[in-house]
Amino acid sequence: MTLTATEEARRSDLDKVLSDQSFDGATPGELFAVVDALDSQSALKRALTDPATPVEVRQQLAERLLEGKVGGQTIWIVKQASAQRWKSGRGLADALERQAVRGQLRQAQDAGFLDEVTEQLFGFLKTVRSDAALREALDDQRKPLVARQQLVHQLLQGKAHGWVEALAARAVAGRERNFELTVENYLAIASQLRNRNLAKVTVARPLDEGQLARMRTALTRIHGREVDLQVTVEPSVLGGVRVELGDEVFEGTVSGRLDQVHQQLS
Secondary structure, three states, rough: OOOOOOHHHHHHHHHHOOOOOOOOOOOHHHHHHHHHHHOOOOOHHHHOOOOOHHHHHHHHHHHHHHOOOHHHHHHHHHHHOOOOOOOHHHHHHHHHHHHHHHHHHHHHHHOOOOHHHHHHHHHHHHHHHHHHHHHHHHHOOOHHHHHHHHHHHHHHHOOOHHHHHHHHHHOOOOOOHHHHHHHHHHHHHHHHHOEEEEEEEEEOOOHHHHHHHHHHHHHHHHHOOEEEEEEEEOOOOOOOOEEOOOOOOOOOOOOHHHHHHHHOOO
């Protein structure tokens, strides 16, 4: 999903507002429930984002609707989000979804498990990428969402942290169009929480620890900020390495060079 610069700034503002919050155990799940309610009621989304309605009125509406149904922290977060001006009701729902994901990742971080959660979530993403049947099963909109989420639980239960299982199951809804892109967004949020950039690395063969360390050091030096590496082995990459870091692409693959030659000749 592509955000406008304005909406991206509003998401960032909301992140900052909540940056010092320790998320209660129930808050992320409650926020997900609020998002589901908003998605099922377009009139409610319009009411909470109508620019013609004063901020205080929108916040009062959110409080009246949620009081007694969710905890105080969840109500406070929804009120903070409702105070922002969103392009559409979908923008508000997306922003709350992001805070729910951040909440679960913050809980893992506070417990000292964020690195493990990130590694396990990326590991499951690689499993899905490498299994066409599994990928299709998770993204098949013809199947009930609950059934697809149950498949995730069956695959991860007892094998990963509870946060990983919960996030992977949530990602099946494909808020960023499909499971893969949604999990990639979760991983980007995890890197942001650790104040790091996220680099997607594609190689033909696995890299050893020394090579990974040198790559991480070089990218950190270039960008002046620590880097998380997400390495995917793709045999179709004929050699070298491809690194995507934000909007930048560092191309060092044989196939990439062939593409450049082809473009020059065409």
